[in-house]
Amino acid sequence: MFVTKAMTRDVITINKNTNILQAKEIMAENTIRHLPVVDSENRIVGILTDRDIRSAMPSILLDDYEYKKAGEKLTELLAKDIMSTSPITVSPACTIQDAILLYQKTRHGAFPVVEADGKLIGIVSVQDMLDETTKVMGIGEPGTLLCIIVKERVGELKKIVDIITEENMSIGSVLVSQCWAEGKRAVFPYLFSKNVVPVKRKLKEAGFTLIEPSQWYLDNPLEHG
Amino acid sequence: MYDERFLLHDTGPYHPEHPERLKAILKGIQDAGLLSDLTVFPAVSPEMKWIEAVHTKEYIQRFKEKCLAxxxxxxxxxxxxxxxxYNTALLAVGGVIDAVRRVMENELDNAFCAVRPPGHHAEADKAMGFCYFGNVAIAAKYLLQKWHLSQILIIDFDAHHGNGTQHIFESDPSVIYYSIHQHPSFAYPGTGREFEVGTGxxxxxxxxxxxxxxxxxxxxxxxxxxxxxxIFDKFNPEFILVSTGxxxxIDDQMSxxxxxxxxxxxxxxxxxxxASKHTxxxxxxxLEGGYVLKRLPELAKNHVEVLLNHSCHRRKKCLSQKQ
Known part of the structure; x- marks a missing residue:
């Protein structure tokens, strides 16, 4: 899935001459933490974050006189004085997976989405990435999670999906765990149903080992190996 | 409260929520010889306004049309x-409301309603998890609107979270919803997390x-x-509704x-x-869930026995007060 599907399209932006107290207010009003800075052509020239603003605020350790003076200075401070001028941006062809990995690498909470000509078309935040992941996993929908232990060989997943399909059940998602006891994997189908007893029985009859997903989370595979 | 018409809701083969459940429950109560001490009464049709107090008219209509078609x-x-x-679901609601009425009018001390279909998953506009109408939620609305109560406690110990009941009352401070259930990451319907504490x-x-x-x-x-x-430190309920699942x-495969x-x-x-102390x-x-036919008779018998014992206590208390 591409970031364009998850991103916010109506981006709230500022220009490089926006006063930072005003920028702070915009962030508070809209409960956002990233403000792309654009030129008159909507091309990105920088990004201002709540952290940039916090760092610019006078320290509470200053005495009254110094604090007041620093506060006055703030009224003259503009976005261009404290913004990052080389923000990490992504292209519309960037996938959600890319964005998640990029977040893991950079820890930046949001990435402006920018066309090849530098024009800003959206912003994708960690929140957006989580929302999409939640949808993909199906966890916002009512259902039941199973955990099936399979041998690492071709065709096992097909057998599982076939049995679920025969039972006329709707699959929300199927996650496959890569890290499991040697030669085995854990498959987690999330089924949109309360009534999973018959499908569990059929899977067992077909020779699959079913364990409680919670047992897998507790990382105790060998007991069931 | 029990009605043979609850058996008419046929879920077909291989469905855990089937009519035999109620037969098992009745048999448990009957075999223990409790029937003679109980007032057993059938369900009655409810006034639609109580169902409409919880469910959207569009949903009620859709349910009726699809069912009859x-x-x-x-x-x-x-x-x-x-x-x-559809008619069975109506009767379940009507029976529960009637049981509440009888308790409010002091005709009964308390009541157990052996109903089908269950109700706690039903949303305002959607059937879910074997549930069509929110029996308990509708009873709570009836208590609020008809009897003008302002503090109702719902206790739900079904293994699954009663998403419907919670959603219907989560912004209403006059109804407290308490539920104990299997963790939503491992059980249907995936709601009822500990950080869900109500809204507004x-x-x-x-x-x-x-x-x-x-x-x-x-x-x-x-x-x-x-x-x-x-909950009782801050809230003094006037009535307790229990979603009994x-x-x-341990023998039930549904959890x-x-x-x-x-x-x-x-x-x-x-x-x-x-309840003795507060209401x-x-x-x-x-009744909500519970699917093991060999366990239901004893579970239901024990449940009703406790209600009956407390009913006796209450009557004795009343008698001694009169004397």
Whole structure:
């Protein structure tokens, strides 16, 4: 899935001459933490974050006189004085997976989405990435999670999906765990149903080992190996 | 409250929520010789305004039309239908409301409603998890609007979270919803997390105790003592409605917690003691889940026995006061 599907399209932006107290207010009003800075052509020239603003605020350790003076200075401070001028941006062809990995690498909470000509078309935040992941996993929908232990060989997943399909059940998602006891994997189908007893029985009859997903989370595979 | 017409809701083969459940429950109560001490009464049709107090008119209409047109499911394959499903669901609501009325009018001390279909998953506009109308939620609305009560407590110990009941009342501070259930990451319907505490004016009116698969009696006793008892420090209910589900039982495959028959007796005893203290014993218990035919007779018998004992206590108390 591409970031364009998850991103916010109506981006709230500022220009490089926006006063930072005003920028702070915009962030508070809209409960956002990233403000792309654009030129008159909507091309990105920088990004201002709540952290940039916090760092610019006078320290509470200053005495009254110094604090007041620093506060006055703030009224003259503009976005261009404290913004990052080389923000990490992504292209519309960037996938959600890319964005998640990029977040893991950079820890930046949001990435402006920018066309090849530098024009800003959206912003994708960690929140957006989580929302999409939640949808993909199906966890916002009512259902039941199973955990099936399979041998690492071709065709096992097909057998599982076939049995679920025969039972006329709707699959929300199927996650496959890569890290499991040697030669085995854990498959987690999330089924949109309360009534999973018959499908569990059929899977067992077909020779699959079913364990409680919670047992897998507790990382105790060998007991069931 | 029991009605043979509850058996007409036919979910077909291989469905856990089937008519035999009620037969098993009735047999347990009958074989223990309790029937002669009980007032057994049938369901009556409800006034539609009570159902409309919880469910959207569009949903009620859709349910009725689809059912009478012979459609086999409503909203989701979990919710199987036959031509009698709609009318049976109406009767379940009517029976529960009538039980509440009888308790409010002091005709009965308390009541157990052995109903089908169950109700706590039903949303305002959607059938879910074998449930079509929110029996308990509708009874709570009836108490609020007809009897002008302002403090109602719903206790739900079905193994699954009662998403419908919670959502209907989560912004209403006059109804407290307490539920103990298997953790939503491991059980249907995936709601009822501990951080769900109500919304807006109702913040604080929802309390969820979540239990991991494999948990047993001690864990469930601990959760109830930790999470349910403190509710009474701040809230003095005038009426208690209980969503009674027996599916956390160790033998029930519909959940993976391991609760014993004894826990269920412990739980309803505790609830009755709280009811005696706070609501003068006014309580109506309504069946939700519970699917093991060989366990249901004893579970139901124990449940009703506790209600009956408390009923006797209340009568003795009244008698001694009169003397």
């Amino acid at each position: 012979g459609e086999p499911i409503l909203d989701d394959p979990d919710n199987k239908m036959c031509k009698d499903t 004016k109702g913040t604080g009116s929802v309390k969820n105790s979540t239990s991991l698969p494999g948990n047993s009696d001690d864990d469930w006793k601990h959760l109830v003592e930790r999470d349910l008892l403190p 027996f599916d956390a039982h 993976n917690v391991k609760i014993s028959t004894e826990w269920y007796t412990w739980m309803i005893k505790l609830i009755m003691e709280l 003068d014993g006014k309580l109506v218990s309504v």
